[in-house]
Amino acid sequence: MNERLNAITMRLTEHLHSVITEFQVTENELRTALNFLTEVGKSREYQLLSDVLHVSIAVDNITHAANHDDKSTESNVEGPLYRDEAPIMSPPVNICSVEGTDDEILYVSGQVFSSEDGRPLANAVLDVWQANGKGDYENEDPTQPDYNLRGALLTDENGRYEFRTVVPAPYEIGKGGPVGEFLKEIDRHAWRPAxxxxxLSQAGYKSVTTMLFINDDPWIDNDSIGAVKESLILKIEECNDPKEMSSRGINRKFYTSEYDFILSPEKVSITKNKEEYSIR
Ligand SMILES: [Fe+2]
Incomplete structure (x- = not known):
């Protein structure tokens, strides 16, 4: 017998019964709920449903806590739009291949460190992907070139990285199917903050998948998938200095932002669910 599955099922059943009793759920409502779940399956939207119920981020938190030490960069959900084999770029890295005149130029830089002793990690890989200034990812937008706003870069001998991109815009998660209808019904929006x-990966260290949020985004306190974490907020600063612009070869204002990542070594094994830490 699968004891864990059995225990989870028992507990879930108890919670379901308690909600049904509390709200005196009717047969019609039950039928509607079952039909909804059938439609979610047909539309392949279970991942989306898990996201908007904030289940995905809750499980991601548990997984990260069980595998990484407390000093390492917090993780976040990968989302459905990652693509393997992003082009590997050498400095100076610019992940945006078509910059529109309305796009705001952004330089993101920082260092990658080890959580063990704080030393900078050379040759760590940062695989980056994002939406453009309209909130669109290239693989959902035929007007963008292949792999636009995606790239893999390496840290230098001091663990430093820098890349040029554009300030991403917030976007709405898919709302054309049953999950979108459900959100409408309960008066919840579908916006994700930019x-x-x-x-991030480095030999001998545990990989981290995460996302950094733009600090002044209108949805920062109200993410539809509940994934914003204080430690992952990127503070961007405007730069109008003509000298700085010319040194970067651009003729308009731009934005900069610094963020340091911390990776935990492979050898650290953490078993938080047993409330103990062991270092092998
Ligand atoms: Fe995203």
């Missing part, structure tokens, strides 16, 4: 996704 963010940049990262996958």
């Amino acid at each position: 963010h940049i996704h990262f996958k």
